[in-house]
Amino acid sequence: MQLYNVKIDNAIDKLKSMNAKKILLQLPDGLKPESFDIFNKFSEHFGVVISSGAFYGACDIGNMEVYNNVDCIVQFGHSEIPNINYPKPVIFIEYMYDKIELDDNIFDKLRENSIKNIGLLSSVQYYNQMFYVEEKLKKLGYNVIIGKNDERLKYPGQVLGCNFSSAHSISLYVDAYLLVSTGLFHGIGAQLSSDKPVYILDLNDKKIKNIKDNVDKFLRKRYGKIERAIDAKKFCVVIDTKIGQYRKKLAYDIYNKIKSLGRDAIIITTDNVSPSDFENIMCDAVVFTGCPRVSIDDGDKFKMPVLTPIEFEQLFKFKNNNKYVMDEIVAVDYSPIK
Numbered sequence: 001m002q003l004y005n006v007k008i009d010n011a012i013d014k015l016k017s018m019n020a021k022k023i024l025l026q027l028p029d030g031l032k033p034e035s036f037d038i039f040n041k042f043s044e045h046f047g048v049v050i051s052s053g054a055f056y057g058a059c060d061i062g063n064m065e066v067y068n069n070v071d072c073i074v075q076f077g078h079s080e081i082p083n084i085n086y087p088k089p090v091i092f093i094e095y096m097y098d099k100i101e102l103d104d105n106i107f108d109k110l111r112e113n114s115i116k117n118i119g120l121l122s123s124v125q126y127y128n129q130m131f132y133v134e135e136k137l138k139k140l141g142y143n144v145i146i147g148k149n150d151e152r153l154k155y156p157g158q159v160l161g162c163n164f165s166s167a168h169s170i171s172l173y174v175d176a177y178l179l180v181s182t183g184l185f186h187g188i189g190a191q192l193s194s195d196k197p198v199y200i201l202d203l204n205d206k207k208i209k210n211i212k213d214n215v216d217k218f219l220r221k222r223y224g225k226i227e228r229a230i231d232a233k234k235f236c237v238v239i240d241t242k243i244g245q246y247r248k249k250l251a252y253d254i255y256n257k258i259k260s261l262g263r264d265a266i267i268i269t270t271d272n273v274s275p276s277d278f279e280n281i282m283c284d285a286v287v288f289t290g291c292p293r294v295s296i297d298d299g300d301k302f303k304m305p306v307l308t309p310i311e312f313e314q315l316f317k318f319k320n321n322n323k324y325v326m327d328e329i330v331a332v333d334y335s336p337i338k
């Protein structure tokens with residue numbers, strides 16, 4: 001909380017300079033136990049409501065009925081998505097973990113695999129750690145490159161679960177990527193979006209892992225699921241109204257493609273997708289244009305296949321289907337339905 005306290009003081013100064021009276025706080029689950037302290041700190045100066053809903057990124061500033069009634073949103077734990085046109089001022093209170101010391105021998109795995117040119121990536125929470133790793137790798141004689149981000153990412157080398165532009169920008173120059181993070185979420189996405197091997201430097205157990213086997217296993221399962229949509233007669237094409245997931249034009253493009261196949265399609269909107277939505281509608285398959293990780297990571301929760309737009313296009317040969325293509329969000333359409 002120490003670091004957050006400083007940032008909260010800065011946010012309070014900023015809010016005062018904006019003359020904000022009412023604010024909405026969005027806290028990630030890990031910070032919800034601090035809700036009382038954080039609420040009390042802000043409410044010494046402003047009217048405050050805390051959103052109880054889950055949110056997964058800066059693509060989601062919550063429910064319009066709530067944010068329309070405040071002067072500013074304060075979101076903890078994520079970095080701004082620069083090319084989103086937020087309808088209200090949003091203050092992002094990022095959290096970057098302190099440096100975790102690492103032994104040099106952790107990196108032997110890279111040399112064993114003949115990797116010399118390394119593209120470094122990280123999720124925003126470990127962004128500072130990435131530069132520590134860069135320094136270490138350079139001292140060990142590796143050539144380290146940090147890629148340029150597109151406008152959906154705030155920092156060079158940063159990745160989101162839906163955007164790996166920092167990796168694409170250096171793909172010609174690296175033998176492999178090293179992602180500084182924890183868990184598999186960002187690594188799976190990075191590997192799905194890249195031809196070069198992706199290694200994860202998992203800071204939980206301080207080990208470098210090659211995730212090729214995980215991704216191969218994932219893809220075998222995924223292709224099976226995608227194939228199930230080939231005979232679907234009734235499709236739901238879903239637009240997620242979250243500000244940073246809103247791809248209405250893409251949804252209508254997919255809708256038109258489905259119609260051109262002589263199949264039936266409807267457009268539906270959601271701001272909190274749930275399996276029962278589609279079960280009640282009794283469609284055979286779903287094309288989901290919101291967060292691509294809903295289709296990829298939560299697909300098993302749904303009875304029918306839930307495809308990303310690009311999976312749909314590959315299945316029905318609107319696009320080349322030589323290799324799996326990850327659905328990445330570069331930019332979204334502005335203006336959620338009002």
Ligand code: SF4
Nearest residue numbers: 056057059161162291
């Ligand atoms: S769209 Fe999905 S992966 Fe992208 S920032 Fe939002 S929650 Fe994360």
